[in-house]
Amino acid sequence: MAEVLVYVDHADGAVRKPTLELLTLARRIGEPVAVFLGAGAEDAAPTLAEYGATKVLAADEPEFVEYLVVPKVDALHAAFAHVSPAAVLVPSSVEGKEIAGRLAVRTGSGLITDAVDVEAGEDGPVATQSVFAGSYTTKSRITKGTPVITVKPNSAAPAAAPAAGSVERLAVTVAEASKGTEVVSRTARESTGRPELTEAAVVVAGGRGVNGDFSAVEALADSLGAAVGASRAAVDAGWYPHSNQVGQTGKSVSPQLYIAAGISGAIQHRAGMQTSRTIVAVNKDEEAPIFDLVDYGVVGDLFDVVPQLTAELDARRR
Amino acid sequence: MKTLRIVVCVKYVPDATCDRRFADDLTVDRDDLDGLLSELDEYAVEQALQIKEAVDDAEVTVVTVGPEDALGALSKALSMGGDKAVHVEDDDLHGSDVLGTSSVLARAIEHTGYDLVLCGMASTDGGMGVLPSILAERLGVPQLTQLSELTVKDGVVTARRDGDLASEQLRASLPAVVSVTDRSGEARYPSFKGIMAAKKKPVETLDLSDLGIAADEVGLAAAWTKVDEAAQRPPRTVGTILADDGSGGRQLADFLAGRRLV
Incomplete structure (x- = not known):
């Protein structure tokens, strides 16, 4: 052979x-x-x-x-x-x-x-x-x-x-x-302890709607053993590192479950996550294009919905 | 001759916000769609202009391989501030893959003369992201790719490449091939003056024979790869969307549990 x-x-x-x-x-x-x-x-x-x-x-x-x-x-x-x-x-x-x-x-x-x-x-x-x-x-x-x-x-x-x-x-x-190209120095990235974004079975991602505060997104990710992603808007605003960006100029992910919190779902973002198996979104704006992709969507404030989801998942595991 | 000859490779791509599709021969349908300079190439043009502004005697040539419409990408780059352009256009190029296109591009770059070749990190249509390193391989010069920062001084490129596991400081001597990411710095908008000036800038049009390439070396029939099938992905079936009544998080938990995702 x-x-x-x-x-x-x-x-x-x-x-x-x-x-x-x-x-x-x-x-x-x-x-x-x-x-x-x-x-x-x-x-x-x-x-x-x-x-x-x-x-x-x-x-x-x-x-x-x-x-x-x-x-x-x-x-x-x-x-x-x-x-x-x-x-x-x-x-x-x-x-x-x-x-x-x-x-x-x-x-x-x-x-x-x-x-x-x-x-x-x-x-x-x-x-x-x-x-x-x-x-x-x-x-x-x-x-x-x-x-x-x-x-x-x-x-x-x-x-x-x-x-x-x-x-x-x-x-x-x-x-x-x-x-030809010398590597003069190499600085290792600090490990977050979370799974690698492109390899993770579950990704929880935050966008403009998190308004600088990724704590709810991270807490849900940790409850699910998930990787954390970010939209370009969130990365450009300096709220999360570029290495976590999902989309055309970031990572392309295809997890079993993708949870988008406060992400509108522009084409550039969809390019990086559209092939995810199950897509869930939480967004205040019911017109957000991300809702065209979802298996389940909640129109609401992510700072209410996401912590409630995290607490509920944690409670069910006890 | 200018002391620093910068060549920027650009691509004319279908607008990603349109419904992109395949033609009957399973190549990308470029006929009925609005096209534009690939957004990620604007960052390469920007870095070329910044390097030119930092040294006394540099010249920026923008090169593309593509059909007649691809002139649109060159015009945009010239209106941003490029000095001149080279357009490789030949009907026999239709359907070339990355190995074919890269050999044509390498020949055009050699024809133009270069010290520094600048590229975007990937095109917004094919999106392979491999052309810069393939070009470096073909030209036999160092590659410094996926850079978020670069400086060119006294014939040496120093740069930072941010990877997933580490951030690397790189150094190489010119001539070299460089690609920059969208983190390298916002691209400028063409000014009205720039747009007017671009109309008078020289554009050299070359065909395959000008570059000494036989027609049967490139194009769809000579491609190294073949697309056998292209199927539109069925649109996702929109699932349940509900307004949060105060129990949205718990209902979401029910959904995830029902799908055995938690």
Whole structure:
């Protein structure tokens, strides 16, 4: 059976959930071979094996942290040359997409980004994408070279399928030309302890209506174990960090449940959340376009409705 | 020759507030829709103008690849303050994907001559966000992408890239390809004077043969990807909407419990 390269997204050896989704999808088209860059391959290998990685190609070069993105392309390209895969799957993060794009150029391959599903097809893998702010669904395939596909978080339910997953060292030579952009310093973001926005099963988001006070939104999020999102209006006003922005110029999310509090639902916002499974909104303005999308909407003051919901959920759990 | 040649890549896109759709050949229907300069490219034009204003001797060239209407995107960028424009237009380009378009764009940028290439973070139609790094790969120069802040001085770009896990300070020598986010600074509105001046600015029109590209290297038939199906997503069925009578939060809890979401 043909091998499929899966680029591993991890934090110091802790494999992130989208990678497990990729391994699950990769098994539909071939035997997953994980490519692990950085420190911690031995720690990650058991998890990767549990989800179907037949091997783990690992490299840890200092250039991966000293320079931006391109040394990792050299490494993935080395893995590509080593394996001659049937396809390459990469998580749809900012960095993942850049790596995939460059690999596609180097290998003369077609590129599909932001797939929400991948299946085997007669002429190679078929990728489903959600386009035009979620108003269309397309199915596409790659017609030249080896399919390189980036896949969005929450595209599949990770399913275990144990395989060998033995770690093999991957020989990587980082080219001089790949050291063009130096990472002078790196400041880690403070962790909030909440789930990653794009990976969360539930997202509670606040907009202009929160009027600078996200405490009700955060309390509901914590009651639900949810991530916190924010509309562009709320981010531009300085009420919440840009890393939490949902919409065209922020994150695109597709959780099981999206709760919008005080968000009107402009097209730019809808582009980032329209494919959520269940959508709930609380807004004072009954004319707000967000109500065109909802499964359940409450026209009212979020500072009454949201805390009452939080208290009710907490009470029912007792 | 100017000491700093800045090339800004811009895209003409269908207005996102219109009903965007696919044409019969499953390419984006661009014929019957209002188009405009992709909003995210305005930030790249703005940064180009700010860099130009900060150094003595810079020139800003705006480049696009697209049909005749795409001139609209160039006009907007010129009215904001760009100095000149390059429009690559050829019927054979229809249906090109990112790998095809990026090779044409790279050739046009080389034809123009550059020290700094500036792009927006993504287009507002395709929205892949990969073109800047693909361009850097094709041009063989450093990439500094998704920047919220950048400075160009003495042939060196210093910049900040804000990621999910960390914020990075970056440095590279020119020539380089840069992309900026919507956090990089509000884009200026064209002044009346700017709009009038733009009408007199030079626009060079190039076709594939001017760039030494064969027609069968680009376009829909030569694309690296193929869209087999495009289906309109059924509109969401609007659910229950109620006015809060003082128990809205509790009723919402009932709904979530009924759907087994809590």
